Amino acid sequence: MPQIKSTPQKDDNFWEKVVQVVKQIPEGRVSSYGAIASFLGLTKSARMVGYALNNCKHIQHEVPAHRVVNRNGLLTGKHNFEGNSMQEKLMAEGILVEKDQVVNFKSLFWNPEELIK
């Protein structure tokens, strides 16, 4: 469980929602911070998604945070993982990474909106 430190009221549990969504990312697919933020109704707060994952890094083993990259497919969060484990985890799922960037990102991209369907 992520530690929610913000005030209980405004607390929409954004962090938890982020975790829930990220958990739904299928293996071998990737998504972006912006897409998740948008899906949660905070279109302009993509940074908060990364921030949330950072907050939840202690449960990283349950959250495929490595499948979340920025809108260009760039592994911007790489340095938050040990060594280059982010890339390694992606590669292990068959996702090609070249120069810190997901190859064929556009077709591997998974939009949270698919959850609704």
Next chain:
DNA sequence: AGTCTGACGGTAT
């Protein structure tokens, strides 16, 4: 209380 810093993204130059 003021300032700075991000696992970002869009717009302007």
Next chain:
DNA sequence: AATACCGCCAGAC
């Protein structure tokens, strides 16, 4: 096409 800036907002100082 490449930078530069700006909005976003919770935390750390």
